[in-house]
Amino acid sequence: MAAGGSILVVNAGSSSIKVAVFDDGLRATLSGAVTGIGGRGEIRLGTDTRAADLPDHTAALAALLEALAGQGITLADLRAAAHRVVHGGASLTRPHQVTPEIREAIAACAPLAPLHNPHNLAAIDAIAELAPDLPQCASFDTAFHAGNPALATRYALPDIEATRGIRRYGFHGISYAAMVRGWTDVTGTALPHRLLALHLGNGASICAIRDGRSVATTMGYSPLEGVTMGTRTGSIDGNAVLHLAETLGIEAARHMLNHKSGLLGLSGLSHDMRTLEQADSAAARFAIDHFCYWAARHSGSMIAAMEGLDAIAFTGGIGENAGAVRDSITVRLAWAGDVPVHVVPAQEERRIASDAAALLDGTA
Incomplete structure (x- = not known):
């Protein structure tokens, strides 16, 4: 791991993974995507594109890391992999470094976002397998809205076992947080x-x-x-x-x-x-x-x-x-x-x- 190295940002979906590399000054240096996961897919990194067999997320990320190395960015140059995770539920209300406990908490939120969290988790697990010494972090789309008042988050449902966890969580929180953080610089x-x-x-x-x-x-x-x-x-x-x-x-x-x-x-x-x-x-x-x-x-x-x-x-x-x-x-x-x-x-x-x-x- 490079102490002052680059950060690989990973946004994983069911059949694609979008990536971006940021240097230690948080400047984007490279971006790309892997598409067609589950079959014959395509790896695009910068201006380079090539076809590849991509049976699962592990194969896709292995191919991606190989492509990064081909452009001069090796595992040794990376400080961390940072993931977008759609749902953090009621407990993951800020960014976290991924530990076994945080991984399980992300998995526990999968029923709340079955179209997203399992794929986010698949990318985390794939990198853990391919680069076990590389730190991983997660930011949650729901976190920015965690402080919404109960009047805004509670549906008018009875408080029974069947309604546990059914509330308004909100999403796109990473986008809104970025807007707030960069507001003055942009506007x-x-x-x-x-x-x-x-x-x-x-x-x-x-x-x-x-x-x-x-x-x-x-x-x-x-x-x-x-x-x-x-x-x-x-x-x-x-x-x-x-x-x-x-x-x-x-x-x-x-x-x-x-x-x-x-x-x-x-x-x-x-x-x-x-x-x-x-x-x-x-x-x-x-x-x-x-x-x-x-x-x-x-x-x-x-x-x-x-x-x-x-x-x-x-x-x-x-x-x-x-x-x-x-x-x-x-x-x-x-x-x-x-x-x-x-x-x-x-x-x-x-x-x-x-x-x-x-x-x-x-x-x-």
């Missing part, structure tokens, strides 16, 4: 007292940030709740979900709600906002309008949670790049007053690297 202004932050991408959420802390957010028990998203419905009546489960079966209903709905379901064309903006169809226009309407409507709820509004910030792929979408949302919020609107580039990976550096330096 040249002081962090507003009441900031409405919209992380808009294929997954989308909104956060009410008061004095740098989350007080409410739109995602809930899972990343399904809240605004219209690329393939997720956003908020939907529980009885409608039960009807779908009874009609289609639980797994088919789950798949529809998470993978076949949102912009894709409304347009019948695509989950990609760029494709919809270029399409000349009523369904595509309706999907975009639906996205903007519900983003503005949920924003009103976040403004109420903050008891006012001093600034708006957009981040994420859609938030940063779709100017017409930003305009449509802000026009619908004109009633809240004439406040500054900022576009803040997402810096989740840098935040994860920063968390890891702080843990290893003992300054976290």
